[in-house]
Amino acid sequence: MFTTLAYCGPGPWILVFPLFWFGLLALFAWRFARWGPPWRHRFGGGQSVLDEMYARGEIDADEYRRRRDVLQETRR
Amino acid sequence: MSAAAQALGATKVYGSGDTAVLALDEVDVAFERGRFTAVMGPSGSGKSTLMHCVAGLDSLTAGRVLIGDVDLSTLSDRDLTRLRRDRIGFVFQAFNLIPTLTAQENIVLPDRLAGRRADAAWVDQVVAAVGLGDRLRHRPSELSGGQQQRVAVARALAGRPDIVFADEPTGNLDSRTGAEILGFLRRAVDDLGQTVVMVTHEPTAAAYADEVVFLADGRIVDGLAAPTATTVLDRMSSLGA
Numbered sequence: 001m002f003t004t005l006a007y008c009g010p011g012p013w014i015l016v017f018p019l020f021w022f023g024l025l026a027l028f029a030w031r032f033a034r035w036g037p038p039w040r041h042r043f044g045g046g047q048s049v050l051d052e053m054y055a056r057g058e059i060d061a062d063e064y065r066r067r068r069d070v071l072q073e074t075r076r
Numbered sequence: 077m078s079a080a081a082q083a084l085g086a087t088k089v090y091g092s093g094d095t096a097v098l099a100l101d102e103v104d105v106a107f108e109r110g111r112f113t114a115v116m117g118p119s120g121s122g123k124s125t126l127m128h129c130v131a132g133l134d135s136l137t138a139g140r141v142l143i144g145d146v147d148l149s150t151l152s153d154r155d156l157t158r159l160r161r162d163r164i165g166f167v168f169q170a171f172n173l174i175p176t177l178t179a180q181e182n183i184v185l186p187d188r189l190a191g192r193r194a195d196a197a198w199v200d201q202v203v204a205a206v207g208l209g210d211r212l213r214h215r216p217s218e219l220s221g222g223q224q225q226r227v228a229v230a231r232a233l234a235g236r237p238d239i240v241f242a243d244e245p246t247g248n249l250d251s252r253t254g255a256e257i258l259g260f261l262r263r264a265v266d267d268l269g270q271t272v273v274m275v276t277h278e279p280t281a282a283a284y285a286d287e288v289v290f291l292a293d294g295r296i297v298d299g300l301a302a303p304t305a306t307t308v309l310d311r312m313s314s315l316g317a
Contacts, residue, residue, distance in 0.1 A: 049153075049154075049157050052161060052186065052190065055182075056160075056161070056166060056186045056231070057228055057232070058172070059172070060168075060170055060172050
């Protein structure tokens with residue numbers, strides 16, 4: 001006959017899935033904290049440096065476009 | 077008093093061989109903290125090159141540049157970018173504002189891109205100092221040249237830099253709005269304790285500074301403390317500039 005009386009809780013393997021998800025989240029959080037949000041890395045580090053230079057006014061719009069085009073070409 | 081920025085034996089050569097141009101010839105100069113310094117000289121004297129090199133926008137052929145006590149030549153591109161972001165502000169002749177953003181957004185964007193929160197109280201103080209209060213929601217195209225340059229000055233100051241470099245900040249402005257901008261730079265030094273280095277060819281602009289450094293042919297040829305437009309003009313004509 002089928003019985004659950006002998007069942008004394010799950011084994012330690014039950015922890016595998018929660019730990020997996022926790023680890024994945026921790027990895028994302030660490031990466032986010034270390035390098036900033038991933039959506040700023042669409043074109044890699046060069047692009048964000050360029051964006052910052054433009055935002056600070058160190059380069060004008062023409063210079064920004066020129067350098068951005070070069071960055072995107074070399075990536076292709 | 078320690079220097080906010082200094083150049084030691086700064087030499088810059090453009091090109092090579094027969095076409096090489098010596099833009100800076102072993103320049104030694106120090107910009108003291110809490111001072112407003114004007115750099116003057118005829119076109120081609122190397123004044124803009126000096127500013128770009130000291131500000132870390134261009135690299136020297138020989139010699140050293142120190143921002144505080146950090147030698148720029150020891151930094152990687154990434155660290156140099158970070159240092160400029162954290163410690164240096166810029167104001168240019170052409171304003172270089174982003175046309176699709178409002179004045180307010182232009183002012184805080186550098187901080188946001190750097191993943192920092194702008195210090196709101198400080199930004200308010202800066203915005204008040206440059207008198208932009210009611211124009212903050214306007215785009216650059218809806219602002220006059222003088223107002224656009226005020227936004228650029230506020231943006232330069234918003235990150236609380238150690239030193240602000242201004243390259244001909246009044247070059248695109250009429251004399252009255254130019255005087256306003258110079259007044260703000262002066263106030264940034266007197267009231268906010270900032271350090272300003274300004275490249276200019278106008279004696280009236282240089283008169284706002286605490287001291288003037290004269291460049292000719294890539295060398296520092298003279299200096300003047302507590303300048304007035306007249307003493308600057310006199311000195312310029314005696315230098316044949």
